Amino acid sequence: MNTPAYIGRFAPTPSGYLHFGSLVAALASYLDARAVGGRWLLRMEDLDPPREVPGAQAAILKSLENYGLHWDGELVRQSERHDAYAALVDELLQRRLAYACTCSRKQLEGYQGIYPGFCREAGHAQDNAAIRLRVPESRYGFVDRVQGQYSQHLGREVGDFVIRRRDGLYAYQLAVVLDDGWQGVTDVVRGADLLDSTPRQLYLQELLGLTQPRYLHVPLIIQPDGHKLGKSYRSPPLPADQATPMLLRALRALGQPLPDGGEQARAEELLRWASQHWDASRIPRTRTLAEAQLR
Ligand code: GLU
Ligand code: ZN
Numbered sequence: 001m002n003t004p005a006y007i008g009r010f011a012p013t014p015s016g017y018l019h020f021g022s023l024v025a026a027l028a029s030y031l032d033a034r035a036v037g038g039r040w041l042l043r044m045e046d047l048d049p050p051r052e053v054p055g056a057q058a059a060i061l062k063s064l065e066n067y068g069l070h071w072d073g074e075l076v077r078q079s080e081r082h083d084a085y086a087a088l089v090d091e092l093l094q095r096r097l098a099y100a101c102t103c104s105r106k107q108l109e110g111y112q113g114i115y116p117g118f119c120r121e122a123g124h125a126q127d128n129a130a131i132r133l134r135v136p137e138s139r140y141g142f143v144d145r146v147q148g149q150y151s152q153h154l155g156r157e158v159g160d161f162v163i164r165r166r167d168g169l170y171a172y173q174l175a176v177v178l179d180d181g182w183q184g185v186t187d188v189v190r191g192a193d194l195l196d197s198t199p200r201q202l203y204l205q206e207l208l209g210l211t212q213p214r215y216l217h218v219p220l221i222i223q224p225d226g227h228k229l230g231k232s233y234r235s236p237p238l239p240a241d242q243a244t245p246m247l248l249r250a251l252r253a254l255g256q257p258l259p260d261g262g263e264q265a266r267a268e269e270l271l272r273w274a275s276q277h278w279d280a281s282r283i284p285r286t287r288t289l290a291e292a293q294l295r
Contacts (some may be wrong), residue, residue, distance in 0.1 A: 006038025008187045010064075010071070011046045011176065014056035016061045017237035020190065020246065020291070021221035027250045027274075028218045028283070029189035030069050033134065034275035041183055042071035044184060046079045047170055059209055059237050067243045068267030077185065078175050079085040085170040088178055088208075089163060097207060100129035112160035131164040133204070135172075140199035145216040146283045147192060149257040152199040161200060177201050181210040192217040216280060219289035221253060243267040247274075253289060255282035 010026045012018065018026070022264060033040040042064070044057055064071065092098035101119040108115065136159055141151025152158055163174040175196075180188065195217045205212055221229055238246060247270050248262050259265065259273045 004034045005038065006033055006186055007041065008033035008038055008115050008189060009041040009180070009183065009185050010043050010069075011043045011179075011190070012060050013048075014053060014060060014170075015048065016053055016209040017050045017056055017059050019229050019238065020250070023063075023238055023246060024221055024250045024253050025189070025191045025218055026069055026245065028254055030271070031256075031278045032187060032189050032216065032280060033204070037198070038187070039072045041073060041076070041185070042132060043076045043183070044078065044180060045172065046077055047172060047175055049079075050188050062110035063238045063240070066240045066267070067238065067247060068271045073203050076179065078170075078179065080252060081175065081179065082170070084178060084182070085164075085175055088174065089170075092133060092207070093126070093131065094164065096134075097161075098122040098131050098133045099125050099127075101132045101160075101162075102129045107245055111159075114157070115161070117160060117234050128166065129164045130162050133163050134160050134162040135200075140202045142176070142202060142212070142215060143203070144195070145280055146199075146285055147195060147217050148285070148288065150195055150198065152196065154199060154203060158200060162263060168280070173197060173200050173204065175205040177208065177210070180213060181205065181208060185213050187214045187216070189218065191220045193220045195287065216283075217287075219255065219284055221292050222288045229291075244270060247271070253284075255284055257282075 026228045135154035137155035139153045
């Protein structure tokens with residue numbers, strides 16, 4: 001009775017439609033939750049209107065429904081959470097954990113994306129400046145359920161990172177941590193492209209006094225030629241009439257068993273069977289998986 005409930009989530013960004021790689025991540029997250037009778041939430045990470053593709057939000061919801069991936073409760077949109085992010089940025093500034101940065105892209109060239117700390121003690125005004133979070137000179141790590149031990153030295157490998165952009169948009173790192181905490185997420189299952197965001201998120205959780213969720217990073221599906229599957233506007237949406245074959249292909253990518261005659265099953269039936277046979281230990285322990293290997 002008192003065991004903490006499992007709360008998982010899928011958190012797509014509407015900068016494109018769902019493609020096969022996002023299906024693999026959504027499916028893993030869904031099955032990991034359903035296998036233990038957990039809840040599965042949906043959060044639209046629509047933080048960046050300029051990069052949003054018109055119609056992508058509706059198409060994502062439609063794809064999930066067509067594929068039988070029904071979520072619990074109300075859809076949450078990050079675009080409706082700006083007050084919470086603003087309050088958090090203020091709090092971090094007050095606590096002197098964050099500061100305003102006015103460096104231009106040009107000034108930051110040649111530092112390999114690791115902020116050299118120019119504005120740390122400058123005391124710039126907030127307007128027309130990015131807000132950066134100070135990182136400690138220490139290592140943050142965790143044990144991923146698939147990828148194993150992973151850590152980064154925040155000072156040396158990441159540097160002070162942006163939590164609010166100069167144009168006023170809130171950063172993914174900030175919003176994801178606040179919202180996972182706010183929604184009570186116990187288990188984050190997502191693509192391995194976010195493995196190297198996790199130490200930053202652990203640090204933010206620590207600052208906010210949040211409980212660390214468990215993490216499972218599934219392999220990122222790449223093209224046979226090694227290129228990333230387009231997350232861009234060019235990638236076609238998941239074909240609506242191909243739910244069963246695409247789900248079977250995604251299950252295969254996740255190393256899961258397939259039911260006899262699965263090709264004839266409806267998406268919902270297939271998902272029920274797959275949740276009963278879900279075994280996360282069979283997921284390939286690799287950060288990327290070329291699609292050609294799956295055939
Ligand atoms: N919105 C992020 C993405 O689509 C995923 C966030 C997460 O799962 O933590 O890449
Ligand atoms: Zn700066």
